[in-house]
Amino acid sequence: MQSIVLKDKSFVPYITAETISEQVKVIAQKINSDLVNETPLFLVVLNGSFMFAADLLKEVTIPCEISFIKLASYYGTTSSGVVTEMIGLTEDVKGRTVVIIEDIVDTGVTLEKLVTLLTKKEVKQVKVASFLLKPDAYKKNIIVDYVGIKIPNDFVVGYGLDYDGLGRNMKEIFVLNTK
Ligand code: 5GP
Numbered sequence: 001m002q003s004i005v006l007k008d009k010s011f012v013p014y015i016t017a018e019t020i021s022e023q024v025k026v027i028a029q030k031i032n033s034d035l036v037n038e039t040p041l042f043l044v045v046l047n048g049s050f051m052f053a054a055d056l057l058k059e060v061t062i063p064c065e066i067s068f069i070k071l072a073s074y075y076g077t078t079s080s081g082v083v084t085e086m087i088g089l090t091e092d093v094k095g096r097t098v099v100i101i102e103d104i105v106d107t108g109v110t111l112e113k114l115v116t117l118l119t120k121k122e123v124k125q126v127k128v129a130s131f132l133l134k135p136d137a138y139k140k141n142i143i144v145d146y147v148g149i150k151i152p153n154d155f156v157v158g159y160g161l162d163y164d165g166l167g168r169n170m171k172e173i174f175v176l177n178t179k
Pocket of ligand 1: 038048104105106107110111119154155156157161162163
């Protein structure tokens with residue numbers, strides 16, 4: 001794996017496509033056994049989760065539905081960083097098992113807000129699958145049921161994750177070169 005440059009920053013290889021693929025399969029197997037008696041609705045949080053979701057859901061063998069949402073984080077015209085709204089959820093989720101698919105959970109602010117929004121819609125239960133988790137940054141109590149890889153507090157790109165819009169297409173994960 002070669003280092004990459006995105007705009008003004010360089011990123012070094014961090015997690016290979018093979019490791020990603022192995023971890024995705026492990027998560028899928030757990031979901032297949034845990035939720036065998038459910039018909040879950042997988043809720044893919046765009047944009048970053050598209051690649052993880054596509055790989056994961058190809059390995060999910062239980063009956064399921066899949067939908068996509070975006071989160072808005074605007075207060076007036078300025079981004080507040082606080083998620084205020086869920087865009088695109090057209091399904092009636094009342095009484096359903098919903099599995100949130102996230103690319104990365106960092107502080108958990110986004111996840112907490114999303115879980116709150118879903119709880120208000122009277123779901124039966126919410127499960128969370130995130131490919132990456134930063135345990136040192138995570139400040140919330142919501143259990144992340146399925147985690148691919150735990151990473152330190154570093155900025156990563158690739159496998160759906162971007163830097164200023166770039167890098168989402170990489171099949172490996174890279175970390176910001178701070179040297
Ligand atoms: P939160 O802090 O709410 O858990 O994470 C918010 C969002 O920040 C994530 O969904 C993701 O879009 C972005 N984010 C957090 N850590 C990283 C990172 O290391 N790399 C990239 N590209 N985005 C990140």
